[in-house]
Amino acid sequence: MGEWKVEEMSLPALFEQARRIHLVASESGVDQETLRKGCEALQQCEEMISKLGLFSANETKDDISTSNLKYLTVPFYLAELTEKIAQDDRIQIIKISLAKLKEFISFCEAMELVPEEELETYTQGGPNSFADQRAKKIARFKRQRAAESKLLEIKERKERRGRSTKASALSTPVEAGEEDELDDDGEEEREAWVTTISLCLCKAFDLLEMLKKEEEMLLAIKEKQLQEGGKELSQVILDERTMRAEAWHRDSAARVHYTKPAQPITCATFAQDVLEGRAKVSQPHEHKHQPMIFGPKSLVGGSLTGERERMAAQVFQPGYRLPTMSIEEAGLREMEMMNKWQERNAKLLEEANSSWHKDNQKLRPAEEDEDEDDDAAQEKARAWDDWKDDNPRGAGNKKLTPCG
Template identity: 30%
Template sequence: MASSDEPQSLRALFEAAEAKRQEVNEAPSATSPKYAEDLAAALKLYAQALDQISALSLFSANEGVEDIATSSLPYLLVDFYIGELVQRTPHLAPKERLQVLDQARSAYERFLSLADGYGLLTAPYDKLLERYRDEGEAFAVVAATGADMAAKREGKIANFKAEKALKDKMAALRRNPRYLEHGDEELVRELHLTSIRFAIHSAFQALDSLNREVPLLRSAPSPSAAATSKGEDPADTSFRLDQPFDGFRPGTGGPLLSTKGKPLQPFTLIGSRADLAKGVFRPGHNLPTMSIEEYLEEEKRRGGIIEGGGTEPPRKVVDEDDMEAVDRETYKARAWDDFTDDNRKGSGNTLNMG
């Protein structure tokens, strides 16, 4: 028979587990190392509490809820809390997530069976449990078959109102002065029973969510399996569309320009190599990039740039001691002067003559 004088070790275990569960619930991120540590610690403490409950035979199938001591009522929730925490375990791989959901499902089922044995599943939850046992993984809180959209909407509204009513009742009990100041046994017991009813409601919601997630996980192939089935190396990323265009970089692939200057591959010109370096941490580019300096180097390599073009050629320095060379330069200068005297500037341009 249930007793109110359970060992202090069980109470201490349960309180420590509750404290860790609260830390998990208040964690800012589920990816932090502390979250994983608190989650594992809470699950370990709840598992130890279950062992104590079993060793003490705290609950019996031959009893009713009125036979459970008020101080022992919170221990009915241990399996529910385990299911809730296990379901929140972060996993990325579908196979691992499926294992997590199986463990959570088992914990919820143990909790609901225990609560049902004590007659705590009143309407409409008694009918939900019957449907769950019949439908298994096809179960949904709002039945999906044989119901139109209006009926589904009404079911969701009723579900929301039931959850809100339970939350409001728990909040009102906690605010009651008889509970706060005197720890009135009747109010304490009612609060525990309402918390159990809220957990029953939440367990069915969790099973509904779990049943919607499982088919998606089962239909999602793992990355390695998908690659292996296609005869690919899982580490090979050459199939990706967002590959860096290293083969299009100057000097590492084919020519960027034809001998006539026609682009053979798409590329983007940027101001300088410094500008290219600044863009490393920006979103990836779809086209290969090259600086203007690299473009000019490529042009020079293919012979598209004539060295020295566009500048005045250097004047030839005549050795003044070489009289023949001096005479040649003098005659050349006089011939040019005679030519410019006889031919007015622009006289050869006939395009603009009216």
């Protein structure tokens, strides 16, 4: 497979490398070192997907973009590669693989990708009678064959279109803008990945049943060997409970990436750089939005030192007001304002419900209010009497009398 470093690869390149290893391991078989490299690459993919916040628990398959739809299969590929690793403690390998399969099925269930009949069987713990089991396996086998046929049809369709495109390109030159129309196969790619996820689900349910049976057999053999060896059974039970508790915590930590989304990267530009391999997730970044500058390329690209250059650059400006911050910064600022507003309201409510406020209300009796009203009425009556003394009745009508 060649030498390659997981830390220096982008998410798409890492996924394609791990998917190639999975394909080779499924068809022919690879050595253990390659299997471990594939598992390491898929684990790195999971970490990058979690840090980039590509998926959310409140999304469906229609909300996920076509370029990110393929990353839903990462837990399934990791489960299949992990199951093929040779190790002395086979039960531990089976437990890790089962955890990844359950994680994949649970997330596909949240994305509304699991068929109804499979979902009922999975939630109820499996069909009861042998007839129901046989019917479920036949229906699953038909879905698997249909998905494989559809993927083969899409592949042949793309190959035929590629051959016709090459033939037409040799006969007639392609004009500018026609290449995008020829390569516009986004719907076909989305259909292919949805079909691939459906095929992975069929294989995941089969592998889940097989690993459960294998785990039961290995546990029974281990228990029989321990009993024949004369070891203390109580210590074995305690060890088994400890292993189950550790496995439960490990599975919960793995599922938390999907049930509760990780803290996403707030800078869309940096997230795009990480996806395309120009930056690393662990690299520190500042999501600062630089305002766009319009004008001649010689002025925009260089440094505007003189007043004449600044005035020339301001000539070619848009007729609308440019943004001063990015959408992420505006959201963070609005969230900060809302947190301060909630804290202030909580503080005011706490002061209103405190004993100090209630005691102050009790210290003001009703007689004090009545005395204030009486004082105001007396002041008003005195002012009215003073005005009447200064302005006797009829003092302003002297000009209307005959002798006035």
